[in-house]
Amino acid sequence: MGWDQTKWAESNFPIAADLDNDPILKGRLIYLIRVDGHASWTSPAVLDLIENLPETVEGGSIIRGDDGKPTGVFVDNAMKLVPLPPWSDEEVQGFFDRTMKEALSYGLTSIHDADVELDHVNFFKKAAEHGTLPLRLYVMGRGPGEYWGDRLSPLKNYGKDKRLNFRSVKFMADGALGSWGAALLEPYSDKPDENGQLLASPETFKDVINKYWRDGWQTNIHCIGDRANDVILDIFEDILERQGGNVTEWRPRIEHAQIFTLADLERIGRFGVIASVQPTHATSDMGYAESRLGPERIKGAYAYQTLLRVSPQGVLPLGSDFPIEGVNPLLGFYAAVTRLSVSGTSPHGPGGWFPEEKLTREQALKGMTLDAAYSSFAENDIGSLIPGKKADFVVFDRDIMTVPESEILQAKVVATVIDGKVAYGTL
Incomplete structure (x- = not known):
């Protein structure tokens, strides 16, 4: 998961054949989900598994090339057409x-x-x-x-x-x-x-x-x-x-x-x-x-x-x-x-x-x-931390409400407390 065509030079969707350009990847079953979770990029081996793709999909798209053949990218509801193995x-x-x-x-x-x-x-x-x-x-x-x-x-x-x-x-x-x-x-x-x-x-x-x-x-x-x-x-x-x-x-x-x-x-x-x-x-x-x-x-x-x-x-x-x-x-x-x-x-x-x-x-x-x-x-x-509520809170190593904005992301968690008990770190 994580590919994003907007970060590539031409900002175009990838194609299945791209995954066969690498000899290590060639011929393998590969299914990669876009960073937003709304499109998938599959290898030629995966396309070979799928028979009788429909021309259209309600609420989704099968991206096709100029020749009318699937490129390997499926958008939204079309992603369901790929037969993924269930998790154990x-x-x-x-x-x-x-x-x-x-x-x-x-x-x-x-x-x-x-x-x-x-x-x-x-x-x-x-x-x-x-x-x-x-x-x-x-x-x-x-x-x-x-x-x-x-x-x-x-x-x-x-x-x-x-x-x-x-x-x-x-x-x-x-x-x-x-x-x-x-x-x-x-x-x-x-x-x-x-x-x-x-x-x-x-x-x-x-x-x-x-x-x-x-x-x-x-x-x-x-x-x-x-x-x-x-x-x-x-x-x-x-x-x-x-x-x-x-x-x-x-x-x-x-x-x-x-x-x-x-x-x-x-x-x-x-x-x-x-x-x-x-x-x-x-x-x-x-x-x-x-x-x-x-x-x-x-x-x-x-x-x-x-x-x-x-x-x-x-x-x-x-x-x-x-x-x-x-x-x-x-x-x-x-x-x-x-x-x-x-x-x-x-x-x-x-x-x-x-x-x-x-x-x-x-x-x-x-x-x-x-x-x-x-x-x-x-x-x-x-x-919120008031009497009568659950004692759920986090302790940081600095005050994110007052440090310069540039330092907010430098804050580290000292302890995470749930129901009054330390679930992570130390107090």
Whole structure:
């Protein structure tokens, strides 16, 4: 995982034949996921395994050459056409253990896992029952697919240490900006024949969102492009304004909330829908986002200060989206308050990319703690250090609220404490 054609000289998608140019790689089964998780690059050997590829895929693309043959790149829903081998139980456990160890080393006390297969819910459930969840998990079952909201029961503060919560569903409305898959109302400025795509029809999204809402599940939708955000806000508006939905009880989230029309920036605030954002997406995308969107449309993109200002609850939960971005939360804290790359640069100079959308350090800290807790119904238990709440906190070797911005990323974790016990480091 991790290739990014925007960092290459010609910024073109790769092709399968590229992987056969190296004698070590030639003939091997290779499947490489793009940095945003919304495209895959396969080797010729993988293409040979796949028979009878369809001409088109709803909500996805099979990239083809001038000869009409697949190039080896599959975008969004087309990625499902590649027959990947399933993970063994040992591989799942090993990946989980490594992830938990790394997360604790960077000071994470809670993780919102936004892409959980239903059999992995059982994995987490067993770990919670045995008291082997090292930190708190707020897991979102994968959707839309086959509807499961009426046959599974939510889990609230579940397990021996009460660290597992499963009360929400997450699915994707569109792709990503970097692979031209984000669904836009108007064509891409740098690719006029492309608008991106919704991963399902608006009617399908409306039907499944209503079902999960009626069965009591928080509904969290990945939306990058302005069309995706517009379609999902229409559905949320119908539930909240016309069907009697209670936004405080339901707490619907738009994950990423990247590109809005100015009217929809006002609308998300009016409805009280939670915008769950990842500040490093802005600094990762800033090298090409303006060329993708043009000078006017970019004004409604990565608008974090605006999203916080219009929120009636005053919340803007901040996350990382790892493994798409780095797991270290300080990367997001730094990006939120500086709008700069880790090297201190931006297309708009040292003052940051669209600096009017910077967050203050206090806003960013609250977004990573109390706002994140609110977005997972946990604001009464975690998210701030007051009597009566869980003793979850991290100790750094310096004060990230006062050191120069250039020193924020130099901070190291001394200790990570969960339920009042040291889970990493020493005190």
